[in-house]
Amino acid sequence: LAAVALFAGSYRGLDARGLAGLRHTMVRCFHNEADSYVSVQSTNGLLRFLGQVCGDDSPVERGVRVLYPNNVLSFEGMTSSKAFLQIRITEHDGGSKASWELKDAVHLADAHVCWPIVYANEPTFGLFHWMLGCQANPVREPLRAKRKRLDLNAAKSLLADLREAYSDGTLQRSIAALIAKSGRDQFLFLAHAQRLALEVQKGVLRKWGFRQTVRGVVEMNAALADHLAAADGAGRSFQAEWDGARRTLYGPMHHDCWPPSAERGDEPVPPLPRDAVREARGLGPAPLDAGQAAALQEELRA
Structure with a gap:
């Protein structure tokens, strides 16, 4: 939507029906501050x-800081960098429409170099997790106006119920079978694990x-x-409880999907050895597909 609207320049002339449809649009823009192609x-x-x-x-508005790579076109450059890149995040409509502006990120290469940085910093940018969370069908009612709220004690009790369900x-x-069949591919794993989790979440939701x-x-x-x-x-303490419930659900894949965050004060965890990854990928008799995931889901329902 962003590219079409920016180049067409006609979105301000939309009729009422078109404007209503835009309310449910989810947009995330990654932009270099010095980009002259589209300002x-x-x-x-x-x-x-x-x-x-x-x-x-x-x-x-909020700000984050990530490692600035020695070579902005090389993912490997992320691990050896000692410089940092400042990012300004501006969120509208509860975060459904957001801009991530990279400050001074285009001085070392003749390219739209924000994308290697975004791809190599999934724990910071969460682009692929965000894409997985986008719904194919538009939301028909705003979440902000009607959503249910919980006090702190109720929220902690809900987390305890989730942990028990997980x-x-x-x-x-x-989940163990899914880890093996997905070969520890975090995005493939999450796409199917969330469907499995819903089967046990239903009782808690009800x-x-x-x-x-x-x-829900x-x-x-x-x-x-x-x-x-x-x-x-208190927020950090609650985050720790929520992480504990999520860790119960995802088990050994928790670190793969949510690497430790220095901002949250997490302790660093060494990466999984490559030989262990190869061994895990050899456990599945066939690549994971929707049919195999559906079979696991039916087993949970039964």
């Missing part, structure tokens, strides 16, 4: 327009008044996320 001002103008369509005139033996066997659907999981996660910004260290 940052054009991207920011588009996002401000989309925010206004959603009734959001007060975007949230400890289910059948689910854990299915208990706490959420819909027993993927949409989104609403539940939004209610839990309210407590991550708590002051006096």
Whole structure:
């Protein structure tokens, strides 16, 4: 959408029906500050327009810092770099429309070099996780206006229920089989693991008044996320409890999907040896496909 709108320049003339459709659009833009091909001002103008369509005139801004590679076109350069790159994030409509502006990132190469940086820093940018989370069908009602909220004690009780549900033996066997069949490919694993998790989440969702659907999981996660910004260290403590529940679900794949974060104070964990990865990839008799994942899902339902 961003590329079409920026080059067409006609999105401001949309009729009421077209504007209503834009409310449910999810956009994430990655941009170099010094890019002269399409200016940052054009991207920011588009996002401000989309925010206004959603009734959001007060975007949230925050900053992050990532390693600046010695060679911006080489993923290997990330590991040996000692310089850092500042990034300004501007989020509209609860984060569904966001701009990630890389500061001074185009001085070493004649290319749109933000993409190697984005691809090589998935724990920071989360591009592929975000793409997996995008829904194919537009959301018909705004989440912000009606979503359920929980106080801190209720949120902690919900996490305890999730942790108990994730400890289910059948689910854990299915997760172990999924790890082997996916060859520890984190994105392939997550795409199918979330469907398996929903089967045991339904009881928790029903208990706490959420819909027993993927949409209900989104609403539940939004209610839990309210407590991550708590002051006096309470937010970090709650994050640790949430991570514990997620670690129970994903087991040995937790580190692969959510590497330690220095910002959260996580301890560094050594990478999985390559021979172990190769061994894991040899366990599956055939590449993981939708049919195999569906069989695991049916086993959970039974």
